[in-house]
Amino acid sequence: MTGPSAAALPPGTREHLTSPVTQAALRIQNSITAGTREYLGMNGFVELQPPLIGPVTDPGCRGAKQVDVDYYGHKYKMMTSVILYKQASLLAFDKIFYVAPNVRLEPLETSTTGRHLVEFTQIDVEVARASREEVLDVAQGLLRHVVAHTLRESKVDLSTLGRDPEAFTALLEEDFERMTHREAVSRLQGLRHGQSADAEIDWQGERIISEQTNRPFFIVDYPKGSRGFTDGESSTEPGVLRNFDLIASDGFGELCSGGERTHEYRRLIERMRETGENPAKYAWYLDLAREGLPPSAGFGMGLERVTRYIAGLDAIWQANAYPKLPGIAAP
Amino acid sequence: MITARQLPEDAIRARAREGSAAIFPDVAGYGRSLFGADVDSGTDELDRARIVPPVFVPRRLEKMFDLAREPVYGDVGLSTVLGGFTAPSPVFLCAFGSTQVAGSGLGIAASEQAGRLGMPMVIGENVVPMHGYGRMGESAEDGLLGRIRAYADAVPDGLGGVVVQQSTEDADAEVWNLVYSDPSATKLLETGRLAFELKVGQGAKPGLGGMTVLSRTAAGEIAEQYTVDEAFGKEQAMVLRSSSPGTFTGEILRQQIHLMRNNYPRARAWVKLHPGRDVGEAARVAWAAGADAVTVDGAEGGTGWAPSVFLDQVGLPLVECLRRVGKHDASLLVSGRIWEGARALKCLAMGASAVGLGRAALLAVDEDAAEGLVRLVRCLELELRLLTSALGKYDLADLTPDDLWFPTWTEQNE
Numbered sequence: 024m025t026g027p028s029a030a031a032l033p034p035g036t037r038e039h040l041t042s043p044v045t046q047a048a049l050r051i052q053n054s055i056t057a058g059t060r061e062y063l064g065m066n067g068f069v070e071l072q073p074p075l076i077g078p079v080t081d082p083g084c085r086g087a088k089q090v091d092v093d094y095y096g097h098k099y100k101m102m103t104s105v106i107l108y109k110q111a112s113l114l115a116f117d118k119i120f121y122v123a124p125n126v127r128l129e130p131l132e133t134s135t136t137g138r139h140l141v142e143f144t145q146i147d148v149e150v151a152r153a154s155r156e157e158v159l160d161v162a163q164g165l166l167r168h169v170v171a172h173t174l175r176e177s178k179v180d181l182s183t184l185g186r187d188p189e190a191f192t193a194l195l196e197e198d199f200e201r202m203t204h205r206e207a208v209s210r211l212q213g214l215r216h217g218q219s220a221d222a223e224i225d226w227q228g229e230r231i232i233s234e235q236t237n238r239p240f241f242i243v244d245y246p247k248g249s250r251g252f253t254d255g256e257s258s259t260e261p262g263v264l265r266n267f268d269l270i271a272s273d274g275f276g277e278l279c280s281g282g283e284r285t286h287e288y289r290r291l292i293e294r295m296r297e298t299g300e301n302p303a304k305y306a307w308y309l310d311l312a313r314e315g316l317p318p319s320a321g322f323g324m325g326l327e328r329v330t331r332y333i334a335g336l337d338a339i340w341q342a343n344a345y346p347k348l349p350g351i352a353a354p
Numbered sequence: 355m356i357t358a359r360q361l362p363e364d365a366i367r368a369r370a371r372e373g374s375a376a377i378f379p380d381v382a383g384y385g386r387s388l389f390g391a392d393v394d395s396g397t398d399e400l401d402r403a404r405i406v407p408p409v410f411v412p413r414r415l416e417k418m419f420d421l422a423r424e425p426v427y428g429d430v431g432l433s434t435v436l437g438g439f440t441a442p443s444p445v446f447l448c449a450f451g452s453t454q455v456a457g458s459g460l461g462i463a464a465s466e467q468a469g470r471l472g473m474p475m476v477i478g479e480n481v482v483p484m485h486g487y488g489r490m491g492e493s494a495e496d497g498l499l500g501r502i503r504a505y506a507d508a509v510p511d512g513l514g515g516v517v518v519q520q521s522t523e524d525a526d527a528e529v530w531n532l533v534y535s536d537p538s539a540t541k542l543l544e545t546g547r548l549a550f551e552l553k554v555g556q557g558a559k560p561g562l563g564g565m566t567v568l569s570r571t572a573a574g575e576i577a578e579q580y581t582v583d584e585a586f587g588k589e590q591a592m593v594l595r596s597s598s599p600g601t602f603t604g605e606i607l608r609q610q611i612h613l614m615r616n617n618y619p620r621a622r623a624w625v626k627l628h629p630g631r632d633v634g635e636a637a638r639v640a641w642a643a644g645a646d647a648v649t650v651d652g653a654e655g656g657t658g659w660a661p662s663v664f665l666d667q668v669g670l671p672l673v674e675c676l677r678r679v680g681k682h683d684a685s686l687l688v689s690g691r692i693w694e695g696a697r698a699l700k701c702l703a704m705g706a707s708a709v710g711l712g713r714a715a716l717l718a719v720d721e722d723a724a725e726g727l728v729r730l731v732r733c734l735e736l737e738l739r740l741l742t743s744a745l746g747k748y749d750l751a752d753l754t755p756d757d758l759w760f761p762t763w764t765e766q767n768e
Contacts, residue, residue: 086617248609
């Protein structure tokens, strides 16, 4: 397996659902969700059901548009991420997770990245009073467990797709490397990729950097201005966020984003303004924060992205029964 | 009846008679009038400055070496790059906001003519909340999409660009996200001719957000999002709708620009500032954060509704904004009662990269919806060529404050 190549667009619904590739991919996905529930259940997490709509969802990032819903005359949003609800749920339990559907109208150029869907599912994890380092361990442990579980349970399907189990040897045996955003930028600039030091690692950069490793790794410490207000800022290094991305090996790119959260009321208001948000939209959430939300850290892992990585698929739409790509109308 | 000749008696009596309605221009003129400061409000040092050609013109000699003949005004080059866009002259079309005056077809007519001219065009921040986007059953006419299409269909390859504003409350409407993912904007995006402008303020009402006058019915529909005020009295059919001006510190401005660049890497990032006393510092923060252009709207600017006291007494005149921003290498765009070549040239000499047409452009398309703006811009361009060549210069980048004489400055300096 040399990593994913540019994939064609999805065929019609019948052809897609009856394809042996789709069927193998969806059985592997089933194994991934079972492995997820097993690992998080063993580690004391409570699975909750996520809300689908609300007065606000998380702030849109990288140009993705939210979907408006007419809720008895109020303008509600489909969830692009349940991050705010994850933080609120820690008022009930200290360790929670969702297997949460999300809708993001991504910009048109993402239709050909092989890893963007308009409708997708996230494994959303949040831990009260955890540090970033503690949730990095959870993310690494979860991915390892899921890979081991799938290699065990889905041998035939992986073989149908031509995925070599050896591709995961390093993942299962060695700790994931942790590099800072600054190091990732300088590595990319060294490879003559024009990566901005103030911004997210761009799609192409993520692919380039992912192609150079044999096991997943973490990028930590993104600069403020590259992420929404929920990502917590370092108290010792202003301008540096206490967050991370988990990047797969072999060109599969980002699997997961997370970090420590902004939870203090005044900091939330400041960070909302820095990200161009109007605090009035977030009244219910700010009311909770004013009375106190626990500090926390967590992450969201893209289910279709993990499926694509483990199954070794060319494109993310192969890991979804009814794929919707940006700008392309589909059932 | 008592009199008080030393006081503006008519204005005082109007307030006593009409209450808060009297602090605004006559509401009966809303939808037909363009506002902004009066010509005689006494702030305009820029108009009083004179353009002063020198006797000795070494740059004309340089140009003569190039041409091997005497240069004439037609040899002045006007084409420029402003805010990342290539433009045939240092002129752009300002945002008109959501005033009704810019609706009713004038916004579309102005867009089409600006496109034909290849002149960059800014679309106001609350066009979407007030006139809609133009998709999913909404009329495209006067909506954001209608203006973008009118422009994109007319603009020559390689020239111009569309700039879409968003301010604090419009973040709810997600205007930028909408445009960035819209197939209609793809051509502009792919050719590097789409920008987003973070609107921090506006010339006609520094420190206030946008204001419009609405019927009670229309106001009811947006009451969740905006402040609605019975400013004109309960018996009036119209009410005042105000936006929040937003809250900015240096850090908030810096991070909002970083986020724009991160979220919309294929679009240019512009910032519009009101004529605040710290406009120079704000412009430097914006440029340092990576803004492709900073637009400064002088206190003389504005098409939309504003309290009279703001029109007459709040904010720095454009000339003072130019002084406070000072010399720089970045793109500085300015607006404020620009309509002809002299005022435009004075701004360029003071450090602006380009000037914006607001009220003048609307008047021009109102006069002739097919050609009015094109003719107005052609006149301005001819004057710019004549004036620049009179200064013995043939490149706009060579203009300096030495090309101007300010009567008050000379007195101060002596």
